[in-house]
Amino acid sequence: MNKTQTNSTGFSLSSDRVSVIILLIPALIFCTIFIFIPAFWAIVGSFYSYGMTSLNDWKWVGFDNYIKASQDEFFWIALKNNFIIVFASIVLQVGVGTILAAILDRGIKYGKVIFRTIIFTPMVISSVAVSIIWLIIYDPNVGILNSILKAIGLPTPSMGWLGDPDISIWMIMIVAGWQNTGFMMVLILAGLQGVSKEVYDAAEIDGATGVKAFWYITLPMIRNILIVAILITTIGAFKVFEFVYVLTQGGPSNATQVLGTYIYLQAFNLLHMGYANALSVVLLIIALILGWFQLKASRRA
Amino acid sequence: MSKFKLANIFAYGFVTLFSIYVLLPIIVMILTTFKTRREIFLEPLGLPGQFNFSSFEKALSIGLGGFIFNSFLVSLFSVILIVIIAGMAAYVLARIDFRINRYVYLLIVAGFAIPPAAVLVPLYATVSNLGLLNSIYGVVMPLTAFGIPFTVILFYAFFLDFPKEVEEAATIDGCSKMQIFFRIIIPLSGPAIASAAIFQTVWIWNEFLLALIMLTSDEVKTLPLGLMKLRGEWSSDWPSIMAGLTIAILPVLIVFLIFQKYFVRSLAGLGK
Structure with a gap:
């Protein structure tokens, strides 16, 4: 048995x-x-030197690729731009997304579904298409941005919106915000709708309404979702490729280069495969650090 | 004016302004398609003088239909593979007490964090060695791999909340884990499958970087590459470029507007 x-x-x-x-x-x-x-x-x-046509003919170069990167001005610009995009995306996409979500959740009575649908729409359009649409908007000759500014008598940048290295990265952020803010809004809105009505009733008795209630009661309650939103945005900011590739090709004079486009440029235009690998390893390390944060956040949630 | 009203004006004003910011580029795109090249130069802000459909004909003549078809195949194959493969793995992670689960989960999270650009050169070499350059499978395979980790995480959360009783009954009836997964778990996972499939379809339909390096001949190019081709070949013929974009975007927009409830629900589930 x-x-x-x-x-x-x-x-x-x-x-x-x-x-x-x-x-x-x-x-x-x-x-x-x-x-x-x-x-x-x-x-x-990343410790070798090889080209596209010699994919199997590798030459050992030790740390040369990393030394080259440390002295490569454009690598540092690319890295800096990725960090600018991280912070700008958190402010523009998560920040504005939170405000929009809060307004749609409790701030307005009418048109909630319509506003939500409109604001979310860009999410389903390909980034390449989005970028091409914005190319015509920013165009110095036929773009509506210049036309509107001229019509109301404001100056327009002489080198064009995307041709001026001081502003071009911000013009890219406007496009990225256009596409991604609605996604953040929907994500955060789902969190807000999980906060029960009783909580607000209790808060009202304690004298907390409107913005005050939002700041002291709602925000702490959706803390986990905000962490997820910030993580998704940060990881996304290091994956940025299409906006830069289509809008500026990394220019003017590499001012808008990001790691993704710079790796692509080194590998597939300049055929510096070993060097592209070294740049990839930098991205890999950043990605794994972010992944570790992701793991911590998901355990807490 | 009372404080309450001011807050109301701010709330409606803010969402309205943001909606205009979102709608304006789409309106510009549609209006430009009907304009002539002369009109967009002389009056960028004006309405088209007459409805002119010639730019649509031109856009279709460059083979946009073929690019859309390729994108459709790539999305279909990748999404089916991702949902099945990720679902199987997530089931094991969530419901079976298996020694190596902890390490598998760590690998999955690491896989989620790594972007294609971080492995770009070796990935190209891998696809090249597999003989899949310039074949849609050359993007289907890596896209499937990159879609799996995220989908495993999505399914994992869903399976954790799954009632255990059904499985226990099935185990007593002598079903193997495999049978339980395919006959019981899959049919009951409709919402999770829909979420995962929608999210991955949006991502793969729009994917650009891997397609850019793997697909160089026109017959296999996907839609985002096709749009770049339009842009490259007609650099200043904005009406035709915008007509191409409209043709490419409209079907997705219509599908989105019909199913928007499910889209929103699927993405909203991510935060949980």
């Missing part, structure tokens, strides 16, 4: 183990072949 039981448990366990492995393995194979092994080779390849 006892023996049969052990046998049957033993049998079901091993067949379970087989099916568990079969269920897990496809995900692991895909991620290993296309993410983890390439990540490993990016690290190895």
Whole structure:
């Protein structure tokens, strides 16, 4: 009796183990072949010099690629721009998204669905299409931005909106905000709708209404969602590629270069594969640090 | 004026201004398609003199239909693979007490954090070695890999809340974990599958970087690459470029407006 039981448990366990492995393995194979092994080779390849046509003809150069990066002005500009985009996105997308969500949640009575639908719409349009639309808006000759400013008698930038290195990165942020703020709004709105009405009733009795109630009661209650929103935005800011590639190609004179576009430029235009790998490793390290924060945040949530 | 009214004006004013900011570029795009090249130079702010459809014909003649079809295939194949593969893995992570689960989860989170640009050169070499350059599978495979981690995390949260009783009953009836997953869990996971599929479709339909390096011949290019081609070939023919964009965007916009409730719900679920 006892023996049969052990046998049957033993049998079901091993067949379970087989099916568990079969269920897990496809995900692991895909991620290993296309993410983890390439990540490993990016690290190895960063110590070599090789080109596109000599993908298998590697020359060991030690830390040369990293030394080159540390002396490469454009690498530092790209890194700085990624950080500018992180902070600007948190303010513009998460900040404005929170205000919009709060207004749609309790600030207005009419038109909630219409406003939400409109503001969320850019999310489903491809970033390439979005960027091309904004190219015509910013265009010095046919763009409506210049036309509007001229019509009301304001000056327009002489080098064009995207041609002036002092403002071009901010013009890119306006486009990024146009596309992503609605997403943040919807994410945060879902959190706000989880705050029960009783909480607000109780707050009202204590004299907290409107903005005050929002600041002292609502914000702390949606803290976890805000952390998730900030993390998604930060991770997204390091993935930025299309806006820069389409709007400015990293120019004028590399002023709007970001890590994504600079890696692409080094690898596929200049064919400095080893150097591109070293730049990738920098991005990889930042990404893994952010991933670690993500893990911490999800455990807390 | 009372304080309450002021707050109201601010609230409506803010969402209205933001909505104008969102709508204006879309209106510019649509109006430009009907204008002539002369009109956009002389009066950028004016309305089109007459409804002129020739730019649509020109945009279609460059093969936009083919780019849309390629994007459709890439999205379809990738999303099906992602949902099935990620669903299987998430089920094991959430519902089965397996020794290596902890490490698998760590790997998944790491996979989620790593962007394609961080592995760009070796990924290109991998796809090249697999002989998949200039084939839609050359983007389907890596996009599937990059879509899996996020979807596992999404499904994981969903499966954790799943009632355990159904599975226990099935186990007593002698179902294996595999059978439980395909016959019981999948049919009951409609909302989670819809969320994951919608999110991944939006992302893959619009993906640009991997398509840019893997697909160089016109027959296999996806829609974002096709739009870049329009832009490159007709640098100042804005009416035709905007007509191309309108054709590319409109179907997605219509689908979004019809199903917007589900879109919003699927994305809203991310914060949970």
